[in-house]
Amino acid sequence: MTPNHVSPLRIADGMSVASIAPKVTGSVPDFWSGIPDNLYRFIVENCHEGVWMINPETQTLYVNRKMAEMLGCTVDDLMGGDVLGFIDPAYRASFVTHQLLRRNGESEQYEFCLRNKLDEPVWVLIAATPIMQNDVFTGTLAMVMDISSRKQMETELLQSVQRFHLALQATRDGIWEWDFRESRMYFSARFCEILGYAADDTALERSYHAWASRIHPSHRGFVEQQLQRHLAENVPFEVEYLHLHRSGTYRWHKANGQARFDENGKPYRMAGSVRDISEEKEVEQAMLQEKAFSDSIINSLPGVFYLLDESGRLERWNRNLERVAGRSSEEVANMPALDLVAPEDRPQVLEVFEAALRQGWGKAEARLQHIDGSTRDFYFNGKLVRHGARHALVGMGIDISERKETEQLLRLSESKYRMLFDFNPVPLFMVRAKDLQFLDVNYAAMQHYQFTKEEFLRMSYAQVEFGASGNSLADRAQSFDRVVTHSRKDGQRMQMQVSHHLIDHNNEEALLFLCLDVTEKLKNEELLRRSYEEIRELAVHLQDVREKERTEIARDIHDELGQALTAVRMNLSSILRKPEETLQNLEKIREALALTEQTMSSVRKIATELRPTLLDDLGLVEALRWYVDGFRKRMDLQVFLCTSCTGTISDPQISIVIFRIVQESLTNIARHALAGKVQVSIEQSGTSLLLRIEDDGVGFDIATARKADSLGMLGLKERAQSIKGEYTVVSWPGRGTVVQVFVPDAFVNSN
Secondary structure, X not given: OOOEXXXXXXXXXXXXXXXXXXXXXXXXXXXXXXXXXXXXXXXXXXXXXXXXXXXXXXXXXXXXXXXXXXOXXXXXXXXXXXXXHHEXXXXXXXXXXXXXXXXXXXXXXXXXXXXXXXXXXXXXXXXEXXXXXXXXXXXXEEEEEEOOXXXXXXXXXXXXXXXXXXXXXXXXXXXXXXXXXXXXEEEXXXXXXXXXXXXXXXXXXXXXXXXXXXXXXXXXXXXXXXXXXXXXXXOOEEEEEEEEOOOOOEEEEEEEEEEEEOOOOOEEEEEEEEEEOHHHHHHHHHHHHHHHXXXXXXXXXXXXXXXEEOOOOEEEEOHHXXXXXXXXXXXXXXXXXXXXXXXXXXXXXXXXXXXXXXXXEEEEEEEEEOOOOOEEEEEEEEEEEEEOOEEEEEEEEEEOHHHHHHHHHHHHHHHHHHHHHHXXXXXXXXEEOOOOEEEEEOHHHHHHHOOOHHHHHOOEHHHOEOOOOHHHHXXXXXXXEEEEEEEOOOOOEEEEEEEEEEEEEOOEEEEEEEEEEOHHHHHHHHHHHHHHHHHHHHHHHHHHHHHHHHHHHHHHHHHHHHHHHHHHHHHHHHHHOOOOOOHHHHHHHHXXXXXXXXXXXXXXXXXXXXXXXXXXHOOXXXXXXXXXXXXXXXXXXXXXXXXXXXXXXXXXXXXXXXXHHHHHHHHHHHHHHOOXXXXXXXXXXXXXXXXXXXEXXXXXXXXXXXXXXXXXXXXXXXXXXXXXXXXXXXXXXXXXXXXXXXXXXXXXXXX
């Protein structure tokens, strides 16, 4: 291929760009042939339009940076690739047609739709030229202009006035035209709308002076200066300024324009567009505020922020890094980042940094050193990112000095815990929650259970406690003072009071058992219980003895004293039948006889109180009926007995106890209840007996009576318990009292 040279290529009316074309011998102007090749490349690389060169197979031979930017790619992304991959599918067929023209040696310009890297449409104006070598087609050179933002406007300018006005209505830009010769300006409807006026509003003065007077005073001089430069030097006219809106507020406008000059170089006409960019400015301002805000966030982070280039230099950091290092921002900027790390940690940090550059991320724990030599522990993490044209490592460092101190304290605490665990005099177990496998035991456990530590660690807790299971224990996070049976190595069983707690042990759930041997304690409690039972049996026995003694006393009084008194009475009676012999002593005899009768009555009363003979002769029901009748007469109290018993009492002791309870209860009612009516009922249900005594007296507070430790109630309760009965009292102040005694096996046979 022959050397290339720069030649002008016309692509639009009034516009020209530089392009590369084959050199034709003898036809190159001296101006172009004198320019070196490196200048050609400089011109192409810095061209405002895209340059794209492809071979006949549509593979990319060359693109400049502008072309790559249009497609959102890098130059390397495009080199060697097929151009068809970036052509909109709807235009691929027409592209083939255009290529046929290139093969025939024809140049042309046309609009085309490409697709960028994000598959977004990019409208371009292409000026394509065939590259011929010895009349052989060797490729295509295309100048590409991005017309996406102005395509609609430019299309309408080239077409009819009607299309032009439709475009004006559709675009966001307002169109203006300035006729220098007639000193008047034309504003499109959109332009008027941007200023806050209707298109036909006569209040809007359409002149340059009126337009310029509405520019903000601080911007007016700059706008006029740029306009004069354009008219004098034909430099691009593009300005941003604040312009007065009809509402009285200033809004941001962006204006650009192009003047036309006559043959004398004097401008006679200028046209351009205006866009309201207030929203964009607000967004831009918001972005600036966001940047300032992000900077403040970075500086307020609790840790250190860093951005390291590939050489290990800090490109950006926050104030915390300066504070931790004790250095100014100038000092930090002029020293390698590694110098901020404690010397002992630098090799490790350098290794992590180099690995992060290779794999894209890194993390490390290291100490940052203050200028005074003190250090603080940090945890660093970083990620490799693209920063401009190079890679950089960005990340954070979190101060973990307190955590390190806590870890040290935890290690000391663990040592103390180990001492408390190992040397505790009470057996302690550490058991895995899910399977009850022993994890640790203390010396007391090994001594008490006679297993070595190695033997324990091969065992399950279920081998020590009978009936233990993982579910039954682990489901309860903690349990206190369970008494269970444990076995020692020699098979001996022990009663252990066990408490367990769910804890974390090496990142798994475990149960900590505290086991206290209560075998001897339970034995002593059993002995004490038996002693209480024996005392109660002794009390029952003593009660039986008293009853037997009373029976004997009653029998003796009745049999001996009663007989003697009977004899006295008989003798006295016989004397009375012989009045002629005892007339002188008749009065004394009568007195003795009365005294004898009184004595016999007292003897009968005493004997009955000691042991009602009716209990032995007629049974419990008749004895109660006799006693209730007598009590009613003596106390002038309405007392009634109701009974349905037909069975035989199984034990005489039951009869005397029930009788005594009724006897004492009625006495208490007479003394304290102020009752008018008492109902005594004794019922039989199967072999059980139910005694119920109910009065309508003043009642009392049960709690107060219990606090007072009433011996009367306690005595009645003891009597009931002596026959395996249950004694209960229910009372309400002002509503009476109910006493009940239930004896389960009182009768021999059912009713």
